[in-house]
Structures are given as C-alpha cells and as structure tokens.
Amino acid sequence: MKSIRMATLLVAICFISFLLIKNSPIDPIQAYIGADMLNVGSEQREKIAEYWGLNEPIMVQFFNWGSALLAGDMGTSMIYRQPVSEVIGERFVHSVVLMLTAWIFSGVIGFTMGVVAAMKRDTWIDRSMKWYCYMLASTPTFWMGLLVLIVFAVWLGWFPIGLGVPAGVLAKDVTTVDQLKHLILPAMTLSIVGVGNVALHTRQKLIDVLGSEYILFARARGEWGFILFWRHGLRNIVIPALTLQFAAFSELFGGAVLTEQVFSYPGLGQATVEAGLRGDVPLLLGLVLFSTMFVFGGNLIADLIYRLLDPRMREGRSR
Amino acid sequence: MPILEVENLSVSFKKYTRGFKQTKSTVITSLDVTVEAGEILAVVGASGSGKSLLAHAILGILPSNAITSGVIKYGGEELTPARQSVLSGKELALIPQSVNYLDPLMRVGSQVRTSVKKENAIAAQREVFQRYHLNAGVEKMYPFQLSGGMARRTLLATAMVSGARVIIADEPTPGLDSVVIVEALNHLKESAVNGCAVMLITHDIESALQVADRIAVFYAGTTVEISPVEHFNGNGEQLRHPYSKALWRALPQNDFIPIKGSQPRPSQLPSGCLFAPRCEMATPDCEQERPAMRNLRNGMVRCIHAT
Numbered sequence: 001m002k003s004i005r006m007a008t009l010l011v012a013i014c015f016i017s018f019l020l021i022k023n024s025p026i027d028p029i030q031a032y033i034g035a036d037m038l039n040v041g042s043e044q045r046e047k048i049a050e051y052w053g054l055n056e057p058i059m060v061q062f063f064n065w066g067s068a069l070l071a072g073d074m075g076t077s078m079i080y081r082q083p084v085s086e087v088i089g090e091r092f093v094h095s096v097v098l099m100l101t102a103w104i105f106s107g108v109i110g111f112t113m114g115v116v117a118a119m120k121r122d123t124w125i126d127r128s129m130k131w132y133c134y135m136l137a138s139t140p141t142f143w144m145g146l147l148v149l150i151v152f153a154v155w156l157g158w159f160p161i162g163l164g165v166p167a168g169v170l171a172k173d174v175t176t177v178d179q180l181k182h183l184i185l186p187a188m189t190l191s192i193v194g195v196g197n198v199a200l201h202t203r204q205k206l207i208d209v210l211g212s213e214y215i216l217f218a219r220a221r222g223e224w225g226f227i228l229f230w231r232h233g234l235r236n237i238v239i240p241a242l243t244l245q246f247a248a249f250s251e252l253f254g255g256a257v258l259t260e261q262v263f264s265y266p267g268l269g270q271a272t273v274e275a276g277l278r279g280d281v282p283l284l285l286g287l288v289l290f291s292t293m294f295v296f297g298g299n300l301i302a303d304l305i306y307r308l309l310d311p312r313m314r315e316g317r318s319r
Numbered sequence: 320m321p322i323l324e325v326e327n328l329s330v331s332f333k334k335y336t337r338g339f340k341q342t343k344s345t346v347i348t349s350l351d352v353t354v355e356a357g358e359i360l361a362v363v364g365a366s367g368s369g370k371s372l373l374a375h376a377i378l379g380i381l382p383s384n385a386i387t388s389g390v391i392k393y394g395g396e397e398l399t400p401a402r403q404s405v406l407s408g409k410e411l412a413l414i415p416q417s418v419n420y421l422d423p424l425m426r427v428g429s430q431v432r433t434s435v436k437k438e439n440a441i442a443a444q445r446e447v448f449q450r451y452h453l454n455a456g457v458e459k460m461y462p463f464q465l466s467g468g469m470a471r472r473t474l475l476a477t478a479m480v481s482g483a484r485v486i487i488a489d490e491p492t493p494g495l496d497s498v499v500i501v502e503a504l505n506h507l508k509e510s511a512v513n514g515c516a517v518m519l520i521t522h523d524i525e526s527a528l529q530v531a532d533r534i535a536v537f538y539a540g541t542t543v544e545i546s547p548v549e550h551f552n553g554n555g556e557q558l559r560h561p562y563s564k565a566l567w568r569a570l571p572q573n574d575f576i577p578i579k580g581s582q583p584r585p586s587q588l589p590s591g592c593l594f595a596p597r598c599e600m601a602t603p604d605c606e607q608e609r610p611a612m613r614n615l616r617n618g619m620v621r622c623i624h625a626t
C-alpha cells in the first residue's frame with residue numbers, strides 16, 4: 001500500500017519537475033557548453049539538439065529520461081562532470097552527518113526543555129523557556145548561521161569559518177578531527193533552530209497529558225513529581241514526540257540547504273543551490289527525487305513507529 | 320467515632336475575567352459530612368452540586384487555583400496537605416468515574432500493581448483480579464481493550480489492593496447495564512462489611528438507596544440533609560429538608576413531579592438559604608442568613624423550618 005503511494009508520488013514528482021525544468025529559462029545546450037557558446041554556430045547547435053533528442057515531443061523526451069532513470073542512469077552532472085548518483089552519494093555522506101547530529105541534538109535538547117517547562121509550568125523556568133523558544137521559532141536559519149559564524153568563527157576563532165575540510169590540504173591528509181571541526185558550527189546552527197519547535201510541541205503535549213483524568217487519578221493514588229512523570233507522563237508523550245521528529249525531515253532538509261549555503265559546507269543542500277543557479281539539469285532533477293525519497297522515508301518511519309509502539313494501533317487491529 | 324469528618328468546607332476558584340479583574344466563584348459552601356467505618360454514605364445531588372469536588376478536596380487533588388477553607392479530619396486528626404500526600408493511595412482511595420482515569424498506554428495489571436503498598440505487588444494484583452472475576456489475560460490488556468464491566472472492576476481493584484480504610488467512589492454506575500451496576504454496588508457493600516468507610520458519590524438515587532446506610536443530599540455545593548436510608552420511603556414524610564422531599568417526589572416511581580427552577584450558579588448564590596428561591600416553605604427569615612446544620616431525628620438538616 002505504502003509502496004504504491006511512494007511510486008505514484010515519485011512519478012508525479014518526476015513529471016512535474018521535468019515540466020518545470022523544461023519550461024524554465026535554462027537552455028540545456030547553453031548550460032552544457034557554457035562559455036564556449038560563442039564558438040558554436042547555429043548548425044552545430046541544431047545537431048546537438050538532434051543528438052540529444054531535444055526536438056522530439058515533450059512526452060517522448062519525458063519517457064526517454066524516465067526509462068534511463070528506471071535503468072539507474074541519472075545522467076551526468078554538468079558542473080561536476082561526474083555521474084549524478086556519485087555526486088549525490090558523496091554529498092549525502094556529508095549532509096547526513098550534519099543532519100543526523102542536528103536531528104539528535106535538537107530532538108534531545110528540545111524534548112528535555114519541553115518536559116522541564118511543562119513540569120514547572122508557570123514558573124520563571126517555564127516563562128523564560130517559552131520566551132526563548134518563541135524567539136528561536138521566529139529566527140531565520142541563515143541569520144542564526146551568520147550569528148554563530150560571527151561569534152564562534154570570527155570573534156572567538158574557535159572553529160573554521162566554512163567549508164567541509166581545511167583549504168589547501170591534500171584530501172589524504174584531512175583528519176577526522178578536521179572534519180569534526182568543520183561540522184560543529186553548521187550542526188550547532190541547525191540544532192539551535194530546531195530546538196524551539198520541538199520544545200514548544202513537547203511542552204504543550206505534556207501539559208495536555210498532565211491535565212488528563214488519568215494523571216488526576218495517579219495523583220489521587222499518591223504519585224507526584226518525577227515518579228508521576230516517569231510512570232505516566234513520559235510514555236504518553238514519547239510516541240508523538242518521535243513521530244514529530246521523523247515527520248520533521250522536510251524542515252531538516254530545508255534548514256540544511258540554508259545552513260550549508262551560509263557555511264559553504266559541501267552537502268546536498270549546497271549542491272541543490274549550485275545546480276539550480278548554474279542550470280545543472282540532471283543534478284537538479286536527481287536531487288529533487290532524492291530529497292523526495294528522504295522526506296517520504298521520514299514520514300514512513302513516523303507512521304510505522306505509531307503502529308509498532310502505540311498499543312491502541314498495534315493490538316487494536318488484531319481484535 | 321467517624322473516620323472521616325468534613326466540617327464547614329468551602330471551595331472557591333479564582334478566575335481572571337477581562338484582563339486582570341479577578342473573580343471568585345464559590346462552588347462548595349459550608350459543607351458538612353461524616354463517614355464511619357463499616358458504613359456506606361451515599362452523597363446524592365444534581366450535577367454541579369459539588370459532589371466530585373468534595374472527593375477531590377479530601378484527596379488533595381483540587382486544581383491549583385482552588386481556595387479551600389474549613390476542616391477535613393481523618394481518624395480524628397486534621398488532614399493537612401502533608402498528611403494528604405502521605406495518605407492518598409494508602410489509606411484514602413478513589414474509585415474514579417470511567418476508564419479514562421486509567422493510563423491509556425499502560426497495561427492494566429501494572430496500573431493496579433502501582434497501587435499496592437505492601438510487598439509482592441504481583442501476587443496482590445492477581446488475587447484481587449481473581450476476587451473480581453477478571454481472568455488472567457486481563458492484566459496484560461490496555462484500558463481500551465476492556466469492556467465497561469471489566470473497566471469498572473479494574474478501577475475497583477485499584478482501590479481494593481491499596482488496603483485503604485476510606486473508599487470514595489465517584490459516580491461508579493453511569494453508562495452501565497443494570498447487572499453490572501448491581502455487581503459494582505455489591506462490591507462496595509462487601510468492602511464496607513469488611514470495615515471500610517465508603518463514600519458513594521452518585522446522582523442515581525435509586526442505586527444509592529439499594530446499598531447505602533445513610534444518604535447526604537447535596538444542593539448548590541452544600542449538604543442540605545443527612546438522613547438514614549429508611550427515611551426515604553412513602554411520600555417522604557420522614558425526610559427533613561424541602562429539597563430532599565422534592566427530590567424524592569420527583570422520582571418516576573413516586574409522584575414524578577419535578578421541582579420548578581434550577582440550581583443557582585456558583586457566581587450567583589443567594590445571600591440566605593441557598594434553596595430559598597425555589598422553596599415553597601420559604602419565609603422572609605430564610606433570606607436573612609444561611610441556616611446552620613442541626614441535628615434532627617437521628618439525622619441532620621440545614622433548614623430553619625424543618626421538623
């Protein structure tokens with residue numbers, strides 16, 4: 001069932017993005033040849049168009065591209081002169097480290113903050129936490145990135161200012177420590193921005209749970225404070241929190257695009273911006289498909305978690 | 320000596336209306352009630368008469384914006400918040416209204432076990448489940464899998480395993496079929512016979528009459544009458560308060576005559592007797608001040624005209 005939905009979604013995304021690119025002002029021939037365009041006459045141009053099948057009807061072109069895609073050939077990136085799948089694979093390794101770090105940190109810190117705020121509701125802790133989160137929620141990612149850059153890279157000089165590895169060092173001489181150093185600032189930016197949402201959601205959910213009748217009954221049985229939270233609070237907020245966390249893959253990806261741009265971090269996000277700006281059609285389409293699968297994967301996991309963990313879904317169906 | 324005494328209890332709530340203007344609405348007004356070990360005291364009254372809040376006040380689980388005055392005593396000693404937090408769940412147990420009071424994501428067996436205060440919780444839980452005819456599979460179930468009757472018995476079990484001496488059952492019967500109601504009431508009777516003090520809060524007078532020893536009638540947040548159950552018969556001549564008589568006569572098997580008007584809202588309580596505006600016997604004296612609770616014919620009443 002889910003796989004059918006995935007397939008239809010992918011076909012639709014392919015078709016729409018193909019049409020969009022077809023109708024965009026990017027001329028594939030010009031994008032391919034670049035600056036040498038001046039030396040290419042209109043006859044040669046015509047020949048290239050014919051060789052690539054650019055004169056055929058649009059549906060035929062779509063099917064040509066689609067069948068190549070199904071065979072696993074995503075084409076060659078024009079900027080990197082490498083097969084698209086290789087570029088994406090390489091970039092994804094960088095991005096996934098960045099996103100995973102930010103994802104875990106913003107999840108854990110945000111969840112803890114939300115729990116503390118809800119348990120200490122209406123105290124100064126709660127108020128300052130809420131104020132902080134609202135501020136974060138209204139902070140644009142790129143601006144937070146610049147701020148982090150100014151403070152930690154320029155003023156304090158603790159971390160490098162950008163890129164994924166030190167400049168002017170041979171690839172074989174780059175150490176893991178170097179890579180970590182370059183990872184910290186972008187990951188920090190992405191985590192800080194993510195915390196606000198997670199904390200506010202967790203806080204509200206726990207407040208709802210604490211106002212419920214079963215908490216009242218637990219209190220009537222002499223439970224309070226941490227025991228009350230541990231026995232009844234945590235188990236009732238952890239499933240929605242996990243679901244939200246997986247469903248937030250799209251925001252994570254969006255945040256990564258901006259953060260990677262600010263830090264010139266060589267991940268998928270930066271590649272997407274580059275591909276778009278420089279008219280690298282195969283790479284752009286490949287990235288669109290890849291990010292679709294990534295976000296869909298997150299939602300799918302969120303869905304499955306509910307089915308696995310929530311007894312009302314798990315055991316409700318077997319009855 | 321009564322094991323639980325409530326004297327002159329008032330509960331009100333602070334609320335903010337329009338900006339910073341604070342209003343106070345009094346939901347329970349000078350309420351008096353006592354329960355003795357081995358008896359069932361039924362607390363009857365219409366919705367909104369403060370029955371559930373009384374239970375919450377005794378257990379110390381009122382919302383934080385509630386202000387209380389008056390005294391609640393347990394075993395002759397005042398029940399302070401500190402004592403409440405020690406005694407709730409051990410000596411004072413609540414049987415809540417519905418399955419919503421169970422944690423939806425916790426197996427019912429473990430929920431019952433958390434109420435056990437002595438060692439070997441599993442054995443105690445299995446024993447109480449057996450006593451209430453809940454078969455072995457039930458302890459592994461989640462609340463949503465229980466039927467109405469099973470949920471009722473599970474809630475009862477949480478109170479019984481705690482070994483509490485005072486059991487407060489808050490509306491244990493609505494939405495159940497008559498067989499299950501009888502069963503639930505019999506379980507309550509059984510624990511009273513075993514020496515517990517049971518406070519049965521209900522708006523179902525008929526089921527209260529079946530098991531209770533005494534009946535406390537609530538009206539607009541106060542007790543208007545406390546009467547032995549035998550006095551609820553005939554045309555209600557033996558009852559003391561005009562509201563209890565009217566309530567008795569409003570039952571379908573009696574005259575089925577409703578009383579005119581409705582219970583006053585907490586924000587608009589009359590200054591004198593709370594029932595005066597609807598009372599046929601009301602005189603100007605009734606509006607002067609709130610009548611005190613007084614002993615009358617083996618019961619208590621809050622009415623200056625009662626004989």
